[in-house]
Amino acid sequence: MQFSPLIEELIQALRCLPGVGPKSAQRMALQLLERDRAAGKHLAEVLQLSMSEVGHCASCRTLTEEKLCRVCTSGxxxxxxxxxxxxxxxxxxxxxxxxxxxxxxxxxxxxxxxxxxxxxxxxxxxxxxxxxxxxxxxxxxxxxxxxxxxxxxxxxxxxxxxxxxxxxxxAQGIPLGGELEYLDGGTLSRAFSGRQGFASVKETNG
Amino acid sequence: MQFSPLIEELIQALRCLPGVGPKSAQRMALQLLERDRAAGKHLAEVLQLSMSEVGHCASCRTLTEEKLCRVCTSGxxxxxxxxxxxxxxxxxxxxxxxxxxxxxxxxxxxxxxxxxxxxxxxxxxxxxxxxxxxxxxxxxxxxxxxxxxxxxxxxxxxxxxxxxxxxxxxAQGIPLGGELEYLDGGTLSRAFSGRQGFASVKETNG
Structure with a gap:
């Protein structure tokens, strides 16, 4: 036994979202149907509009529904x-x-x-x-x-x-707040080979 | 800085789904826009249809787009x-x-x-x-x-x-495959007070 055909189709369709498996998709479908149909309708409209209207910035290729994105139009x-x-x-x-x-x-x-x-x-x-x-x-x-x-x-x-x-x-190396103990060998190796003198750091920052 | 207004609206709208926070919503929106617009459009259509068509079974009240659900119509x-x-x-x-x-x-x-x-x-x-x-x-x-x-x-x-x-x-008690060590006191207490003789189990099953 399953849910009715339309509900099953909704559960299947929700699985196109990354990280959503069968159980999450079922929970999402039932939550929208039982408690928040207005939000579900709004999502359907925005999704429809986004999929057809959003293109790429003519200059930098980022996603945007405008001809040029905000960074490219900024003076x-x-x-x-x-x-x-x-x-x-x-x-x-x-x-x-x-x-x-x-x-x-x-x-x-x-x-x-x-x-x-x-x-x-x-x-x-x-x-x-x-x-x-x-x-x-x-x-x-x-x-x-x-x-x-x-x-x-x-x-x-x-x-x-x-x-x-x-x-x-x-620059590649140790991320801020990272602990040496938990870093992988590749990152440690890059951090070692790219090590800097304290003087040179000051020069670079100054 | 944010994404363009329509993309931001899509990210916000996706947050109506249970278990979806700001980062997941962003990942979902970008994945659909960058890689799978057809699936996004399909989801929009099914969502729209479900939100307006799915009602309740006239007999048992479960969710269905039909007048009566499959269990209620079954002979x-x-x-x-x-x-x-x-x-x-x-x-x-x-x-x-x-x-x-x-x-x-x-x-x-x-x-x-x-x-x-x-x-x-x-x-x-x-x-x-x-x-x-x-x-x-x-x-x-x-x-x-x-x-x-x-x-x-x-x-x-x-x-x-x-x-x-x-x-x-x-019946309330120990779930199959459960380990006593990890069960909460409430469940153990119900399992004790509802304990059954082996004979009576046979009678019940027979």
Missing amino acids: RRNDQVLCIVETPADMLALEQSGVYDGRYFVLLGHLSPLEGIGPDDLGFDELVEKLRSQPVEEVILATNPTLEGETTAQYLLELLSSLPLKVTHL | RRNDQVLCIVETPADMLALEQSGVYDGRYFVLLGHLSPLEGIGPDDLGFDELVEKLRSQPVEEVILATNPTLEGETTAQYLLELLSSLPLKVTHL
């Missing part, structure tokens, strides 16, 4: 630095840290031959075009420190080597 | 036993166990003065009417073994005492 950003990230969520994390005031380019993924994602899917042509036409002096490669992310950064490094640019990447 | 059920449960999910759990072949009545909640849920909200009039007009001989009170569930069962027991019915409740 207060530093045009001489461009930070390359994998996803809109990565861009948001950097924005929320408040540490960066330059422009962005969002790859919307990383190189992955297994998943069939190549340079064409990540807008590399668009990126080179952008770098040629705009006054960028430094490109920060902020892909994730995973195998795919680092491969993508390496590919970009070679691609950009012919342009008159400074190319940097984010 | 193979035992009309002499009626099992009272709190929710459609409880009914499904009993059905999936395959242990019961009678009819159901779904309260759609439990008595809770704090939440303003009284006898009128749980269909008690409908229940008494049903018991008077149908050939029911035994009523099984299968509310949850919580404070509210037991209060509801107690109220029902008094309500039904004037009718010529046998009223039973589910």
Whole structure:
């Protein structure tokens, strides 16, 4: 025995959400049906609208329903630095840290031959075009420190080597609040090989 | 900084789902937008349809988009036993166990003065009417073994005492596969006070 066909279809449809298995999907469907139909209807409308209206920023490729995103339309950003990230969520994390005031380019993924994602899917042509036409002096490669992310950064490094640019990447090492005891060997190894003198830290910060 | 207004609205709307906090909602919204718009659109449609079409079974009150649910329309059920449960999910759990072949009545909640849920909200009039007009001989009170569930069962027991019915409740004790070491005192206490001789178990089963 199962629920009626429409309720079963709703439970199945909810499983498209990441992290939602059969039991969670059932709980979600019943909660909406039993207690909060108004919220369920509102979610259906916003979902419908978002799926059809949200596209990509014409300049940095992040997700937005507008032609250009807020960072790209802002007049207060530093045009001489461009930070390359994998996803809109990565861009948001950097924005929320408040540490960066330059422009962005969002790859919307990383190189992955297994998943069939190549340079064409990540807008590399668009990126080179952008770098040629705009006054960028430094490109920060902020892909994730995973195998795919680092491969993508390496590919970009070679691609950009012919342009008159400074190319940097984010520092790797011990995260703030991390405990040495619980860190993996790879992170410790990077932290050791990239160790800095106290003097040089002062110079860099000053 | 945040995402664009429509994406933020989608993230907010997803939070109506139980167990979904700000981070999960963001991950869900971005996953649908970046990778699976077709599934997102399908979910929107099914959600819209479910919220407007799903009602309650005219006989047992469970959730269904049909006039009567499958259990109520089935000709193979035992009309002499009626099992009272709190929710459609409880009914499904009993059905999936395959242990019961009678009819159901779904309260759609439990008595809770704090939440303003009284006898009128749980269909008690409908229940008494049903018991008077149908050939029911035994009523099984299968509310949850919580404070509210037991209060509801107690109220029902008094309500039904004037009718010529046998009223039973589910046995309470040690769950199968449970370990005494980890069981709470309340469960152990019920298991002790309800202990049975081996002979009487055989008689009951035979």
